[in-house]
Amino acid sequence: MTTLTLKLRLLAAALCFTAAAGTVPLASAETVRWSRSSDAATLDPHSVNTGTNINVSHQLYEPLVLRDIQGKLIPALATTWKLTSDPTVWEFKLRPGVKFHNGATLTADDVVFSLERAMAPSSGFKSLLASIEKISASDNLTVQIKTKGPNLILPDNLVNIFIVNAAWSKANKAELPQDEKSAVENHYTRNVNGTGPYVLASREQDARTVLKLFPDYWGKGQVPLQVTELVFLPIKSPATRVAALLSGEVDFLQDVPVQDIARLQGTQSLRVNEGAENRTIFLGLNVGAEPLKYADVKDKNPLADPRVRQAFNLAIDRDAIKRAVMRGMSQPAGIISPPFVHGYEKAFDQYPKPDANQAKKLLADAGYPNGFGITLHCPNDRYVNDEAICTALSGFLGRIGVKATVAARPIALHSAAINSADTDFYLFGWGVPTFDSAYIFDYLVYTRGKDGRGATNATRYSNPALDRQILSLSSESDVAKRDATLHDIWSVVQKEQIYIPLHNQVLHYAMKRTLDIPIDPMNYVFFKNVKVGAK
Secondary structure (H helix, E strand, C coil), X not given: CCHHHHHHHHHHCXXXXXXXXXXXXXXXXXXXXXXXXCCCCCCCCCCCCCXXXXXXXXXXXXXXXXXXXXXXXXECCEEEEEECCCCCEEEEEECCCCECCCCCECCHHHHHHHHHXXXXXXXXXXXXXXXXXXEEEEECCEEEEEECCCCCCCHXXXXXXXXXXXXXXXXXXXXXXXXXXXXXXXXXXXXXXXXXXXXXXXXXXXCEEEEEECCCCCCECCECCCCCEEEEEECCCHHHHHHHHHHCCCCEECCCCHHHHHHHHCCCCEEEEEEEEEEEEEEEECCCCCCCCCECCCCCCHHHCHHHHHHHHHHCCHHHHHHHXXXXXXXXXXXXXXXXXXXXXHHHCCCCCCCHHHHHXXXXXXXXXXXXXXXXXXXXXXXXXXXXXXXXXXXXXXXXXXXXXXXXXXXXHHHXXXXXXXXXXEEEEEECCCCEHHHHHHHHHCCCCHHHCCCCCCCCCCCHHHHHHHHHCCCCCCXXXXXXXXXXXXXXXXXXXXXXXEEEEEEEEEEECCCCCCXXXXXXXXXXXXXXXXX
């Protein structure tokens, strides 16, 4: 590929790099040009609950507590937190002197406003806060959160609940989060006023976002802050992303295509880091609608039959996906929970060997001896080789007579369709920032829209008895009883097969050698911690 061709491709991808006379200016030591496969759908920190959105928000906003790279809770805007003498009340002491980007000082009222905003119906984070009964400010730097019962993991649920400025929100008529299912924007969609280490300098959606170091950031002297300018460049095409890194037009590539890992590892000027992600890739099946919208069976729902779901599971060769699609960079799974998560049991993490003959028999027994046609909705810019995985799945299902037509689309459209339950059969990925199974159950298993939970349950599965058990997880103070309930819930989820687990992702970050950014299990990068000039 010629230099000119490369530049034309980069321009076509709307990278908007500044190039003059056929050369690309070198970035300063303090600038990091960061590329991923997709952009944040919005800058509203309480709107879209996806990894890309959250990762961008972590540069601009901050929660009360964070996790370090080992998964341990650490202070952020709260310096301490504890259960009070009332086991339903958590108390958080705020860091004094914290400034928002507009110069306002953080107070407890901002925290109360932010948490209530994140509980609104249009928030993608509301399920995390569904156990909360009341939030109040005891004084200017103290917040108390009362839950509907003793919630042992409430602080874990707050790691991605970002704090905004109440007065600024009200002045700009943005009291409620942007609704992901609507095209209507609010002031937060394109504007930022957080306490984070970076301020928004400019933004071109899906092309280029520039962040500058916040001069009044409270963490000066506590974290490196060596990256003083961050240029975020979403590049959908895997080949173009890699070409940009190799040419020096990108410094850090977060979404590394598996087919290019060996090549990048062999490039002397680059560093490639590897690690397991706290995320499972799986298939969701609409078991509740009658009939399906995206299938050629119009008189009933074939996915409602457990035998059909079992047939789908038996048709899939996870080891072949690992070998041929993921180039060895995946961990085949039998449960929609990575090993990082509390409640995970190895006994549940067993997946069947592919058996096309048995799958065909199950389909015939269910009344589909010739199979049927169905659309497999798939993202094409979010997970490692997501569209290629769907293509392979279509082939496996074709062997048992199921004609799965792959419909690939950007993650912004895909996640919106899942959140509005406008899909019957879909590939999705789920990370668990709380490191607890309740997060999986609250979003993916609980009856959709009931009690503020089930927001991402596009399967339409509803089990009132299971709902009651899931609900009890946020109010059970006996650890042993809670763990027993986790086991019981997982037993039902595994038996019902409303989801078909595929694998846990293995991540790779590629970067220029002067950077050394480790893999975070949640696939978040905190650029305030990045040191420039690594050996």
